[in-house]
Amino acid sequence: MNIGGWVIMILSLVFVTLFFLGSLYMVIRRGSKSGQLHSTFDETPDMKDIDQ
Amino acid sequence: MIGVILAVMGSAIGLGNFLRFPGLAAKYEGGAFMVPYFIALFLLGLPIAWMEWTIGRVGGEKGYHSTPGIFRILWPSKGSPYLGFLGILVPVGIYMYYVFIEAWCLYYAYQYAIGALPLGADSTAYQQFFATFTGQSADGSLFSFAHSNLMIFLLICYVLNMIIIYRGIAGGIELVSMVGIPVLFIAAGAILFRVLTLGTPDVNLPDQNVLNGLGFMWNPTTETTGFFEALSNSDMWLAAAGQIFFTLSVGFGVIITYSSYLKRGDDVILSATTSVAGNTFAEVALGGMITIPAAFILLGPAAAGGSSFTLGFITLPLVFEHMAWGSLFGFLWFFLLFIAAITSSISMLQPAIAFFEEGLGTNRSISITILSFITLVGTGVVAFFSKGLIGLDQMDFWIGTLGIFLLATIQVIIAGWIFGIDRLLTEARSGTKLPVPNWVGFMIKYVSPTFLLVIFGFWLKQNLFGYIDLLVENESARLTFFFILFLSGFFIMLIIQAMRRWAHLDEQTNQSENIENRGLK
Numbered sequence: 151m152n153i154g155g156w157v158i159m160i161l162s163l164v165f166v167t168l169f170f171l172g173s174l175y176m177v178i179r180r181g182s183k184s185g186q187l188h189s190t191f192d193e194t195p196d197m198k199d200i201d202q
Numbered sequence: 203m204i205g206v207i208l209a210v211m212g213s214a215i216g217l218g219n220f221l222r223f224p225g226l227a228a229k230y231e232g233g234a235f236m237v238p239y240f241i242a243l244f245l246l247g248l249p250i251a252w253m254e255w256t257i258g259r260v261g262g263e264k265g266y267h268s269t270p271g272i273f274r275i276l277w278p279s280k281g282s283p284y285l286g287f288l289g290i291l292v293p294v295g296i297y298m299y300y301v302f303i304e305a306w307c308l309y310y311a312y313q314y315a316i317g318a319l320p321l322g323a324d325s326t327a328y329q330q331f332f333a334t335f336t337g338q339s340a341d342g343s344l345f346s347f348a349h350s351n352l353m354i355f356l357l358i359c360y361v362l363n364m365i366i367i368y369r370g371i372a373g374g375i376e377l378v379s380m381v382g383i384p385v386l387f388i389a390a391g392a393i394l395f396r397v398l399t400l401g402t403p404d405v406n407l408p409d410q411n412v413l414n415g416l417g418f419m420w421n422p423t424t425e426t427t428g429f430f431e432a433l434s435n436s437d438m439w440l441a442a443a444g445q446i447f448f449t450l451s452v453g454f455g456v457i458i459t460y461s462s463y464l465k466r467g468d469d470v471i472l473s474a475t476t477s478v479a480g481n482t483f484a485e486v487a488l489g490g491m492i493t494i495p496a497a498f499i500l501l502g503p504a505a506a507g508g509s510s511f512t513l514g515f516i517t518l519p520l521v522f523e524h525m526a527w528g529s530l531f532g533f534l535w536f537f538l539l540f541i542a543a544i545t546s547s548i549s550m551l552q553p554a555i556a557f558f559e560e561g562l563g564t565n566r567s568i569s570i571t572i573l574s575f576i577t578l579v580g581t582g583v584v585a586f587f588s589k590g591l592i593g594l595d596q597m598d599f600w601i602g603t604l605g606i607f608l609l610a611t612i613q614v615i616i617a618g619w620i621f622g623i624d625r626l627l628t629e630a631r632s633g634t635k636l637p638v639p640n641w642v643g644f645m646i647k648y649v650s651p652t653f654l655l656v657i658f659g660f661w662l663k664q665n666l667f668g669y670i671d672l673l674v675e676n677e678s679a680r681l682t683f684f685f686i687l688f689l690s691g692f693f694i695m696l697i698i699q700a701m702r703r704w705a706h707l708d709e710q711t712n713q714s715e716n717i718e719n720r721g722l723k
Contacts, residue, residue, distance in 0.1 A: 152423065154423060155233050155420040166486045169482065173480075176472055177473075177476050180472065
């Protein structure tokens with residue numbers, strides 16, 4: 151492993167990890183403020199089928 | 203609460219993250235490959251993902267959840283729903299061969315669990331095992347008694363998929379993804395830990411160690427190729443952009459359906475970004491750190507290459523043979539691939555179900571029954587034409603590659619040029635606190651479609667004529683292609699029926715509104 155490999159590997163790993171964790175954090179934080187941020191619970195056809 | 207995000211991540215995270223990406227990166231001087239990879243992520247992947255999530259929600263607000271219906275809203279014209287037939291053909295067609303590969307993963311996991319794998323240190327044993335098990339010796343061989351094992355596992359996967367999809371989006375797809383994705387990450391984490399602690403397994407081969415294995419994957423230069431020389435390779439840029447495109451499941455017809463179930467106040471930008479981020483993490487931090495380094499460390503540089511199937515089903519089992527506790531990690535690896543596959547395959551059925559329900563007025567049970575029959579026939583075609591995996595290869599090329607390119611291009615052009623960038627940005631900004639700058643509109647309207655068409659053009663130039671020659675020379679390829687044409691015609695006929703139904707429903711709605719208005723007056 152050369153210096154370039156270390157740099158690219160570490161930068162890539164740090165970036166994708168922060169990208170993912172940061173996004174998840176925003177989802178969870180927003181979710182706690184507004185109830186069904188991403189829920190499809192009352193939207194999907196299967197729920198309409200059950201209701202019928 | 204994050205059900206839809208996990209469902210889309212489940213759809214996106216698949217075999218490609220763990221097999222296709224590492225193979226491509228290693229082929230193109232790994233580290234150098236990451237430069238075009240990340241550039242394509244931000245110029246192509248993220249804008250198209252944002253676009254697809256947004257237009258899905260737009261269609262959903264008007265009551266449409268399938269691509270033909272959503273196109274009808276975005277572009278009110280007689281022809282636009284017919285372009286949407288790709289949004290049904292692509293996910294259903296891909297499902298037909300994806301479930302086949304899913305059965306391979308489950309079978310391998312089972313073989314490791316019962317101790318029937320590994321098969322020793324000879325690579326030909328694994329090649330023969332794979333070739334025999336997948337029926338590559340002759341067409342129709344999988345339908346013989348000798349191959350009943352694969353067919354049993356194929357049936358298990360089939361039934362599992364149908365049970366999950368029958369339970370619906372919340373109770374089936376989301377639930378499986380909410381359990382499956384964390385399990386996948388845990389299994390991948392365990393394997394990653396094992397790979398990174400391999401050290402130098404064979405003292406007689408000191409160069410085959412963890413650091414050199416990681417270097418094989420991540421070094422931007424080799425003895426013969428410098429960094430900037432590697433970056434000047436246009437094939438690498440194309441490969442990276444193509445990988446981004448396929449790995450994010452954009453243009454599959456899946457995201458547009460899932461996002462159609464979101465409300466106006468839901469944050470499609472954050473949802474899209476999180477799904478993309480999750481998929482990229484799985485690909486780079488897990489796939490990029492496991493497959494190629496493990497193959498290099500235990501088998502050497504020559505083994506750390508090959509096609510996705512070679513890497514996944516021949517090379518990796520040989521790797522586990524050389525690894526302490528290899529059976530356990532072999533089981534974990536193929537179980538991980540099975541989870542990745544099933545969370546993807548279940549996502550591929552919902553677009554067609556949504557279309558049957560809204561376009562033909564059938565309820566969920568009948569829709570699933572119709573779809574079960576169609577996909578059973580299609581998977582049967584793939585399983586029958588197993589010599590050299592020609593059936594699978596044909597479906598993957600015409601539907602799983604060409605179809606996706608076409609659908610993504612059509613979506614981008616409809617969204618950017620017909621629906622309009624201003625409206626698209628307004629819709630995207632609804633419900634989000636994330637900044638959506640105006641230059642994103644420029645990217646979606648001009649840069650992404652250009653990038654897409656350039657990749658598409660080069661890819662066609664490299665591949666199309668070879669496959670056309672194959673159609674001329676090979677009967678099995680021809681018959682599979684005819685099946686694809688038949689399936690396309692079938693879906694277009696269903697869209698004709700759906701258009702009549704929608705026109706009738708629109709008429710009834712207009713009449714009711716006129717009566718109400720007269721009443722109010």
